């Protein structure tokens with residue numbers, strides 16, 4: 001089973017495969033993908049992840065029934081329901097694009113912002129996945145050779161939004177807000193309804209104008225933030241809960257989202273430089289160094305260990321060598 005799993009995983013569920021496999025594609029793909037899917041489910045189950053493929057909050061979640069979670073943001077919608085109702089009424093779209101939903105086997109790549117993706121020339125490879133997930137304000141133009149130029153969805157929060165999403169995304173890119181606090185939803189509401197902007201309550205000023213097509217805006221279900229923290233961080237959670245500012249990184253969250261939604265999950269641009277190398281750049285696009293990470297509310301070494309464990313289990317795969 002392990003061998004089969006590894007083979008199939010290495011060959012991206014037989015769809016973007018090597019010529020060798022594509023010859024037998026029609027016969028094999030359905031059966032193997034289904035089998036592979038169940039195997040992954042079993043493995044995920046042992047990691048206590050229940051696969052959930054509904055990624056985004058819908059108006060219905062709040063209008064017709066009571067949302068089950070009692071948690072506050074970023075782990076649940078409690079206390080932010082009214083703000084969510086207004087935002088979701090304005091976006092009026094809550095799904096992934098139909099051409100992706102219909103795929104029997106979805107291949108996904110999460111493109112992190114790490115310096116590690118520089119000089120990998122992975123651009124063309126990345127563009128071939130069904131779903132390309134990017135994070136925050138990571139640019140694409142000027143870096144296409146290494147990071148590609150396809151973006152199915154971009155996961156962000158107001159402080160990491162850029163004034164003109166059109167610059168580094170496609171027309172169809174879904175802009176997926178991760179709400180960390182009620183203010184994040186207020187920011188979105190003020191933009192969608194063109195109300196007076198209130199700049200208070202952010203750790204960095206978010207854009208006051210945001211040139212977005214509202215039908216492309218989605219709100220990530222806080223369920224994923226909760227599960228990411230709870231399940232992937234495992235036993236360590238208890239001690240982490242003591243520091244209330246701790247949050248998973250957007251990249252780590254995106255991996256969890258992908259594991260829920262996709263049948264194949266590959267990563268590129270993940271990994272931080274060694275802690276001792278304080279001068280090493282951390283991103284492929286700017287000059288921030290490890291020094292800037294010192295005060296961050298993330299536990300990056302623990303996240304790296306969890307990702308390594310998932311890699312060893314064969315649940316995900318890196319597209320380039322990493323630390």
Ligand SMILES: *[C@@H]1O[C@H](CO)[C@@H](O)[C@H](O)[C@H]1NC(C)=O
Nearest residue numbers: 144148149150151169170171
């Ligand atoms: C991505 O790059 C390819 C090749 O350079 C080009 O044909 C395509 O239009 C680009 N797509 C986007 C969304 O920029």
